[in-house]
Amino acid sequence: MPNHCEHGGRCKQTWDSFSCTCDGTGYTGATCHTSIYEPSCEAYKHLGRSSDTYWIDPDGSGPLGPFKVNCNMTEDKVWTTVMNNLPPKTSVTGSSRERRTVLQVNYSASMDQVTAITTSAEYCEQQIAYSCQKSRLLNTPDGTPYTWWVGRGSEKHFYWGG
Numbered sequence: 001m002p003n004h005c006e007h008g009g010r011c012k013q014t015w016d017s018f019s020c021t022c023d024g025t026g027y028t029g030a031t032c033h034t035s036i037y038e039p040s041c042e043a044y045k046h047l048g049r050s051s052d053t054y055w056i057d058p059d060g061s062g063p064l065g066p067f068k069v070n071c072n073m074t075e076d077k078v079w080t081t082v083m084n085n086l087p088p089k090t091s092v093t094g095s096s097r098e099r100r101t102v103l104q105v106n107y108s109a110s111m112d113q114v115t116a117i118t119t120s121a122e123y124c125e126q127q128i129a130y131s132c133q134k135s136r137l138l139n140t141p142d143g144t145p146y147t148w149w150v151g152r153g154s155e156k157h158f159y160w161g162g
Helices: 041-046 111-118
Strands: 010-013 018-021 052-056 067-072 079-081
Touching (some): 041 067
Antiparallel strands (some): 052 067, 067 079
């Protein structure tokens, strides 16, 4: 004591020295301070990497841990996609006032991690598409939609793209 190793590194001590084992932490260096991951997809592109799934660490040795993203580098711009738990074209069958359908979208990154990459981004978008026949999801008698999505500030939003 005290443990001088950062980011979950394991400390080995003698009476007059210590060393850190950083295996599996995503960090390296004498005290597990330096991230082994690049801060962005853009940085991977500058290293000559191609489109793929990568771990990024936008705040380096800061408090946010690394997380996995898809990097699309086929255009002049680099697109970073934070993955979610829903498969493409997720089916939702019927919903009523008595039996509501709720889809929880969980991402591969925490809200703090998403904020770290979106604040430095030139452009951001999120898209959830809805396609259905004979649905009253948005076409309601009084004009108030039957559905909404919750933003990062926990506020309800009733608008939908497209």
